[in-house]
């Protein structure tokens with residue numbers, strides 16, 4: 001191997017190297033659009049059992065790698081396992097989504113476990129990573145992840161997903177001290193959780209701030225930028241060689257400067273921002289990831305091919321990891337994923 005051609009392609013891109021073709025993986029690449037995922041999920045019985053059974057979680061992580069040869073595998077787990085390990089009740093209502101016991105008072109906060117006491121419950125997640133580190137093809141990078149504190153807190157406060165994060169904003173305005181203490185508790189636990197994921201074999205980690213776009217003005221700085229900066233700084237002290245991908249979904253103009261402000265090695269962008277703008281304003285600071293509209297995985301055809309080519313072309317002068325702007329949906333056609341990968345790799 002010539003110098004410069006060494007190492008996993010995902011990690012080279014995250015280190016800032018422009019690559020043709022770009023490495024590719026997909027958010028929610030292990031999921032219900034794949035018949036083999038549905039079969040393993042049925043075997044597990046329910047979603048949480050799937051997350052907490054290392055052999056089965058590793059199996060569904062590997063399924064899209066076998067099918068498509070993606071450049072990265074992402075640990076199969078969920079951002080809500082962390083509140084679960086902090087002591088929150090968690091269950092999934094079939095067809096509706098997650099339900100949690102709520103944390104909205106100083107007493108509720110006091111009942112949460114400390115950051116050092118989460119690992120017993122999360123041991124199966126670390127075991128999944130250890131299995132994957134052994135089982136993955138040598139060219140495939142292993143990504144660990146956690147939710148960003150604001151996004152995780154919105155679920156802990158509301159007890160479920162909410163379209164507007166109303167309950168979290170209400171607590172923020174009515175009892176900011178409790179709200180801030182919850183953000184701090186989740187921040188500390190996230191540092192402990194991601195450190196253990198790295199020690200178990202994750203070669204890169206991603207912070208999902210799915211609801212960052214709801215934060216405006218100074219709140220964006222306080223609750224999206226600052227916790228990300230704190231988590232990334234702590235991880236870099238312990239594991240300086242491990243790259244961090246930040247995904248402040250919906251950040252819009254605030255994507256610009258996000259990498260510099262937080263120390264993230266790569267900023268993942270959704271599909272509400274134009275690739276041209278991202279190339280000019282975000283990619284100047286380093287690697288970017290995204291931003292194909294996930295709907296193309298449902299509709300396919302020539303539009304999918306053209307959009308894929310356009311995104312590859314627009315980001316070709318800098319470091320780019322090809323991905324969707326958000327997770328692939330259950331109604332996606334697996335053949336469209338194959339067409340996307342083929343278009344990226346063969347033009």
Ligand code: 1CP
Nearest residue numbers: 027028029030031047074076077078079097161208210327
């Ligand atoms: O099988 C099923 O029906 C469960 C669906 C499902 C899956 C496949 C959930 C429930 N979580 C997951 C896995 C998951 N979740 C991964 C695995 C790795 C991958 O393949 O990408 C990851 C990274 C997540 C992250 C996650 N969970 C986020 C952040 C990313 C995003 O999509 O914005 C969020 C917000 C969650 C919460 C969650 N978990 C599941 C659902 C349906 C939701 C959203 C709930 C809501 O807001 O209503």
